[in-house]
Amino acid sequence: MQIKSRDADTSAINRFIYIQQGNILCTTDGIWLHSQASEVTVKWLEQPLFVAELDATNIYMQVIEDEISSGLQAHHGRDMMTLLTEAESDLLARALQLSHWLQDHQFCGRCGRATTLHKVDYGMCCEACRHTQYPRISPCIIVVVTGPKGVLLARNTRFPVGRFSALAGFVEAGESVEAAVHREVKEEVGIDIKNLQYIGSQSWSFPHSLMMGYMAEYKAGEIAVDGVEIDEADWFRPDCLPDLPFRFSIARRLVEIGLAKIAK
Numbered sequence: 584m585q586i587k588s589r590d591a592d593t594s595a596i597n598r599f600i601y602i603q604q605g606n607i608l609c610t611t612d613g614i615w616l617h618s619q620a621s622e623v624t625v626k627w628l629e630q631p632l633f634v635a636e637l638d639a640t641n642i643y644m645q646v647i648e649d650e651i652s653s654g655l656q657a658h659h660g661r662d663m664m665t666l667l668t669e670a671e672s673d674l675l676a677r678a679l680q681l682s683h684w685l686q687d688h689q690f691c692g693r694c695g696r697a698t699t700l701h702k703v704d705y706g707m708c709c710e711a712c713r714h715t716q717y718p719r720i721s722p723c724i725i726v727v728v729t730g731p732k733g734v735l736l737a738r739n740t741r742f743p744v745g746r747f748s749a750l751a752g753f754v755e756a757g758e759s760v761e762a763a764v765h766r767e768v769k770e771e772v773g774i775d776i777k778n779l780q781y782i783g784s785q786s787w788s789f790p791h792s793l794m795m796g797y798m799a800e801y802k803a804g805e806i807a808v809d810g811v812e813i814d815e816a817d818w819f820r821p822d823c824l825p826d827l828p829f830r831f832s833i834a835r836r837l838v839e840i841g842l843a844k845i846a847k
């Protein structure tokens with residue numbers, strides 16, 4: 584996927600993603616990149632918005648009004664991403680993130696008047712007070728801790744039974760990313776950690792996070808879950824793993840690194 588300015592290559596093929604209330608509209612036979620722009624779209628986004636280029640195809644997205652057109656079905660983006668290639672999954676994530684931003688910034692956050700899409704940039708502009716609202720990106724940390732008993736994974740209260748993942752949380756205002764890693768692990772499972780290692784990042788569009796992935800080592804403490812965000816947490820070894828996050832997620836990548844580390 585190539586992210587460029589909003590100027591699409593006019594010689595390339597165009598495809599359109601229809602998004603409705605955070606869901607992707609697909610045909611009954613599973614097509615989600617539509618060959619035609621939808622005529623049913625919202626007033627504050629009258630033209631399809633260029634998302635990115637994928638395999639020499641210009642991908643646009645449209646936010647669709649409430650009624651589902653006949654022959655289309657709504658699918659949750661997170662479910663769809665598990666079925667796509669990594670490049671398609673990244674593309675869908677960007678389209679969803681842009682749709683959340685557009686829906687949440689129809690009005691100026693400073694003076695309350697209606698906004699319009701900037702002619703060139705990804706920005707929602709207020710003509711009255713000149714305030715421009717760009718796509719919101721919220722930094723988050725995500726971390727897998729390794730220790731003598733295995734890799735530390737947790738079950739978020741929103742996860743289905745049996746699904747475990749890395750620990751994660753938002754970076755607070757005025758906080759460094761490293762301090763957020765220590766704080767989140769301590770708050771959620773009561774463990775002290777050491778030797779942080781940055782691994783990589785991933786945009787996560789539910790709704791607008793930028794996940795920064797770390798590995799860490801156990802330092803001290805016993806597992807004590809907070810009961811608010813985390814229901815269960817435990818140390819896992821490769822021969823006894825729970826249901827893990829999907830294959831292209833940064834969470835899964837960190838879990839795999841952790842498992843390889845304890846196997847040495």
Ligand SMILES: [Zn+2]
Nearest residue numbers: 691694709712
């Ligand atoms: Zn304003």
